[in-house]
Amino acid sequence: MSEIILRIDGKEVKASTEMTVLAAARSVGINIPTLCHHEKLEPYGGCRICTVEVETGGRTSLVAACLYPVQPDLVVRTRxxxxxxxxxxxxxxxxxxxxxxxxxxxxxxxxxxxxxxxxxxxSFCILCGLCVRYCAEIKKANVVGFVESGTRREISFIPERAARECWKCKECFPLCPTVALQAAYFLTEALAFPSPSPESESER
Amino acid sequence: MSRINSAAELEDRRQKILSKRDGEKPAIAICGGTSCLALGNDRIISAFEDEIAGQSLENRIHVRVTGCLGFCQKGPIVVIYPEEICYTEVKPEDVPDIVSQTVVSKKVIDRLLFTDPDSGQRATHFNEIPFYRKQQRNLFGDNSKLDPKSIDDFLALGGYSALSKSLFELTSEQVLDEIKKADLRGRGGGGFPAGLKWETARNAPGDEKYVIVNAHEGEPGAFMDRALFTGNPHIVLEGLIIGAYAVGSHQGYIYTHHDTPQLRENINIALTQAEEYGLLGENILGSGFSFAVEVHLDIGIFVSGESSALMMAIDGKTPEPRPKYIRTSVSGIRGKPTNLNNVETWANVPRIISKGSEWYTSIGTERSKGTKLISLSGNIVNTGVMEVPLGTTLRTIVYDIGGGIPNGKKLKAVHFGGPMGGSIPESLLDTPLDFDELAHLGAPMGAGGMLVIDEDMSMVELTRYFLDFLANESCGKCVPCREGIRQMLKIVTSINQGKGREGDIELLEELSEVLAGASLCALGRTAPGPFLSTIRSFRDEYEFLIKDGDSVYRSSLKNEEVPAERAKTIE
Structure with missing residues (x-):
């Protein structure tokens, strides 16, 4: 893990080679906005709000700071x-x-x-995927996922799994930048959860 | 058949196959390509079998069902060897005449020959037909000479000699150098130099490396890779094995559609035969080099043909693109160096190794070498698959090979690169087919799907169609692509329906910039292509529709039958 020096908004920043531009910037208090990023989760690169300008070898390009690896002498402009x-x-x-x-x-x-x-x-949902990835990566439960592709993409709870897993967790709720997740969950609960019957209550 | 264990044994096997074959024995080659199949060539095949059995000629005539012969417009195509007489639009009732007159009595049947609509002249042989005359079929030419299910047919034509040369006469560096010197550029869309890509994967750290044939070809209007791979699977496989040797890979993948049964069958047969012959698997031809191939099928979405998405799929993950800040040649499947090329790129490799880079670079233009397969469709007389030297002008392709525009219409534009490509107006038709020239005009060649557009087609409608395609086929992961395409589609649709507003064009331009600048993968970055190229050459169509579109649209509705739900949205 070697250290390199790059330049972010004119400031010299020390970083280790496995860091991303976003991590390097944040380590010195330079703010780059994000919507789909979460420190506990793998970088996703979906929202693209963290797009910054980088200059390498005389070429300027636009990249996602949350994924772009730091390099020696890299010049970054966050605005x-x-x-x-x-x-x-x-x-x-x-x-x-x-x-x-x-x-x-x-x-x-x-x-x-x-x-x-x-x-x-x-649709309320901005498809940042925080709930989907939290459920998969941290909870390993895979209760909520993406369905469909392109402009038809949406999040969806798998009712059978949600009925089994969600009552004890709901940790994804506060991650949601909108209210869509809770709406989707309660809709699933209302429409698709098995209604409590005396037998199942007593089994528990 | 037993395993072949050396270069000398391979030549022995080839001689043995050739010695059993009589060049003068009549052979009937029947096009078994997808289009001819749809035109009912199965009935022609059985008619030939019945007729030959009826006349007890089984031992005197060889019947061969081949891959696509390219001239789809005039299918089913039947070619009689050794004279190479070419019959077009053959029907089952023509079969008895072909057998008794042409094959047995060596007489040409005039009514089955292709007649040039301009000159009225009849063409007896392949190369007399205008569609074939200006082609140079380096890769596609063998399709009529072999049965794709027969490795012996391929060996009889000199197959796998380039592999044997690579393994026994050249070092892996020399193979790589030859490809670099040939200046072979990737045929899948980007036109990136294949040699440099190989070199990156070769030099990347790690012992485990992969090579892939991208046979996804999801682009609407592109059907040449499927025609080549189905018709001659071994040429692609030979290229792949040579590439693996140069890169230092021992595991390859063929990634293709789940819904192409003919192609899958031919690939599987080719892999089994190559293995039996010792051309694939452990210790190939006794050289000590080992290489295995696995076939991987897609789940039917367009973006899964994108290289990083494709590798995710092979890895068993959702086929969504990932950013390529670290190239796939360095970190691809399971994070290992992975070299991906498309079908046509791989097929060029054995030719370059056999004939040399000097031969290869003598074909084409300054920076685009070799030939290119093109699938020609749209408003064109001759729909089909063709292969021309790079540098051939678009005019030659449209008029000499394509036969011009049907129904006396005028040509408006040609469109390259499918939903992320661009259109070239008629005024620039003398542009040569060249990676850089076309990209410079905002119409990158893409994989080689060429759509011909006549004067009746609205370029705004064409743009709407492609955006609609991408709205469904984008993976939907990143915001600029998903939301940008959604809004662009809405705006172009409203312009098309006569509801456009001042400022729409500027908004589309602004959206295009965001898509191009911020999207995660090439799909989003190039999705504005059709809009950008049509606004450059056909801006008046957008402006006219924004200004007067309402009345035009309404009057067009009166003349046409409009589906009820579409009419409702207009009201």
Whole structure:
């Protein structure tokens, strides 16, 4: 595990080679916004809010800070006209789904994002995958997962598993940046859980 | 058949096969490609079998069901050897005449020959038909000469001699050097130099390395890889084994569709035969080099053909792309160096090794060498699979090979690269087929699907169609791709329905920038391609629809039958 030096927003930053740009920035108190990142989980690279500009060998490119590995002499810019434009639009795209999310509203204020720019399609979920990955990686329960692909993608609880596992856990609830997860869970519970019968109660 | 244990034994086996074959014995090659199959060639095959049995000619005539012969438009195609007489649009009732007149009495049947619609001339042989005349079928040409289920047919044509040369006459460095010198560029879409990719995997640390044939070909309008791989599986397999030797890999994968039964069958037969002959598996041809191949089937989504998603699938995970900040040539399957090339790239390898890089670089343009398979479809007279030297102009492809535009319509554009590609307007038709020239025009060659568009097609509708395709086929993991495509599709649909607004074009341009800049994989980054290329060359169509589209759309609805639910959304 060797140490290298890179430059983030003009500041020299020491980092070990297995770190990502996001981790290196955070280690010196430079904030890069994220929506799908969680320290206990594998980096995901889904929300792209952490997009930053990097310069290597004279070439500038846009990368996801949560996944991009640090390199010696790497130059990182966490804010630029380009980066801000991208973050603003990504927020606008997400606000069409979850206009009341506090996390999104806060970022929207910072980047001047207009929550009414795109027609509302209130699915509430922004598909950050925190619940799905927490359930799989930390709890190893795989109760909630993604179904479908592309624009039809959504999260879904597997009723049989949820009925068995969720009552004792619900640790994913506070991870959700919107209210979609709880809604999805309670909907599953209402529609698909076996109704308690005297026998099953006594078995427990 | 017994195992072959040396280069000399391979040549012996080849001579033995050839000595049993009489070059003068008539052979009937019947196209067994997907299109001819759909046109009912199974009835033609059984008609030939019955007729030959009826005349007791079984020992005098060889019947061969081949892979695709390319001229799908005029199928089913039947070729009579040794004269190479080519009959098009053959029907079962033509079969008795073909056997007794052409095969037995050596007489050409005029009515079954292809007639050039322009000159009225009849073509007797392959290369007299305009569709074939300007092609150079280095890879595809063997399709008519072999039965894809017969390794002996492949050996009779010199098959596996490039492998034997690589293993016994060349070091793995020399094989790599030859591919680098040939300047072979990846045929799957990116056009990345194959030699450099091999070298990266070869030099990457670790003993365990993998090589993959990407036979996914999910792009709508692309059907050339399937035609080549189904029709000549051993040429691809030979290339793969040579590549494995150069890279230092002992395990390969073939990744393909679950729903291509013909291809799967031919691949499986080829693998079994190659193993029996000692051309695959432990100690290949007694050289000490071992290499095994496993077939992996997809689950039917487009993005699983993307290289990193494909490797996730082989790893047993959800086929979603991962960022390639560390290249798959360094960290691919199970984190090991993995070299992936597509079907056509691998098929070029044995040819380069046999004939040399100098021969190869004599074909093509300055920076795009060799030939390219193209599947030609859309508003074109001759739909089919063809192979031309790179540098052939698009005009030659459309008019000389493709036969022009049907129904007296005018050509508007040609579209390359499928849903993430771009369109080239008619005014630039003299552009040569070249990786860089096409990319420069915003229409990267992609895998080689070429869609011809006539004057009646709306470019806005074409863009909408591709966005609609991607909205379903994106994995949906990252926000710019999933949400950006969703919004672009909504806007283009509304423009197309005459409900566009001022500022829509600018918003589409802004969305395109975010998709291109922030998406996780190449699908999202290049998804704006059709929009960007059509706004460049056909901006007036968008502007016209935004300004006057409402009236145009309504009047077009009166003339056409509109499905009820679509009519409802317009109201």
């Amino acid at each position: 630029s006209e380009n980066v801000d434009k991208i973050r603003k639009m990504l927020l606008e795209l997400l606000l069409a789904h979850a206009p009341d999310s506090l996390e999104l509203e806060q970022l929207a204020r910072e980047y001047g994002a207009d929550k009414n720019r795109f027609e509302k399609e209130s």
